[in-house]
Amino acid sequence: AQSVSQHNHHVILSEAASLELGCNYSYGGTVNLFWYVQYPGQHLQLLLKYFSGDPLVKGIKGFEAEFIKSKFSFNLRKPSVQWSDTAEYFCAAAGFSGGYNKLIFGAGTRLAVHP
Amino acid sequence: SQTIHQWPATLVQPVGSPLSLECTVEGTSNPNLYWYRQAAGRGLQxxxxxxxxxxxxxxxxxxxxxxxxxxxxxxxxxxxxLLSDSGFYLCAWSGKNRGRYGYTFGSGTRLTVV
Known part of the structure; x- marks a missing residue:
C-alpha cells in the first residue's frame, strides 16, 4: 500500500540550529515527492518538489531536500532555522497509476523554533 | 490564473445533522479534485x-x-x-500532468460536530 512516514512528530530547535526532517515513502512505480508547509493560521504552501533529475532539490526560504532512491527517503533540510520557520511540515508523495495521480501525505512534523 | 474556493470557513453542526461543503475551481478545466481531512495530530488524510x-x-x-x-x-x-467527523477539511486540485506543478489547496473548512 502507498504510504508516507515522517519520523518526527514534534521538533524543537533554537534559532540558527540546523534542521533535518525525515521522510520515507512506500510507493510502487514512479513517484513524485513534495514538502508542504503550513504556518499557523495559513494555507498549505508548497516548499519544494522532486520529479526527476538532480536528487538535491532547492525550495523556497532556504529549504532543500535530497531524494535517495535506495533508501526511499526525501529528507528536508535547512542549515540555519529562524523563528519564522515555526510551522507544521508535511511530506507527500504522488504516484501516477491507473490514470490517477493522487497525493498521499505523511502525518506531519510540528517545528517550534525558539529565539 | 487558477483559484480554488472553499466554503464555509467554519461550521458548527449538531450530531445527526446533514453536511454539505462546497469547493469550486476557476481558471482551469478538467482538473483532478481531492478532499482531505486534517484531524488533530493525524496529518492529512x-x-x-x-x-x-x-x-x-x-x-x-x-x-x-x-x-x-x-x-x-x-x-x-x-x-x-458523527462526533468523529470533526476536523479540518481541505479541497485541492491538480492538473492531469502527474501533479508536476503541484497541488493547490483551498483555505479549508473547520468543522466541529457537537
Whole structure:
C-alpha cells in the first residue's frame, strides 16, 4: 500500500540550529515527492518538489531536500532555522497509476523554533 | 490564473445533522479534485478524489460521500454527522500532468460536530 512516514512528530530547535526532517515513502512505480508547509493560521504552501533529475532539490526560504532512491527517503533540510520557520511540515508523495495521480501525505512534523 | 474556493470557513453542526461543503475551481478545466481531512495530530488524510464529472473514488470507508456535479465543483456531504467527523477539511486540485506543478489547496473548512 502507498504510504508516507515522517519520523518526527514534534521538533524543537533554537534559532540558527540546523534542521533535518525525515521522510520515507512506500510507493510502487514512479513517484513524485513534495514538502508542504503550513504556518499557523495559513494555507498549505508548497516548499519544494522532486520529479526527476538532480536528487538535491532547492525550495523556497532556504529549504532543500535530497531524494535517495535506495533508501526511499526525501529528507528536508535547512542549515540555519529562524523563528519564522515555526510551522507544521508535511511530506507527500504522488504516484501516477491507473490514470490517477493522487497525493498521499505523511502525518506531519510540528517545528517550534525558539529565539 | 487558477483559484480554488472553499466554503464555509467554519461550521458548527449538531450530531445527526446533514453536511454539505462546497469547493469550486476557476481558471482551469478538467482538473483532478481531492478532499482531505486534517484531524488533530493525524496529518492529512485523503478522503476522496475525482478525475472527472461523476467519477469519485473513496480512499477510506466513512460516514461521508462526495459528488462532482460539474467539472469544477466538488461537494463533500454527509446525511448524519458523527462526533468523529470533526476536523479540518481541505479541497485541492491538480492538473492531469502527474501533479508536476503541484497541488493547490483551498483555505479549508473547520468543522466541529457537537
Amino acid at each position: 485523503l478522503l476522496f478524489y475525482s478525475v472527472g464529472i461523476g467519477q469519485i473514488s473513496s480512499e477510506v470507508p466513512q460516514n461521508l460521500s462526495a459528488s462532482r456535479p460539474q467539472d469544477r465543483q466538488f461537494i463533500l456531504s454527509s446525511k448524519k454527522l
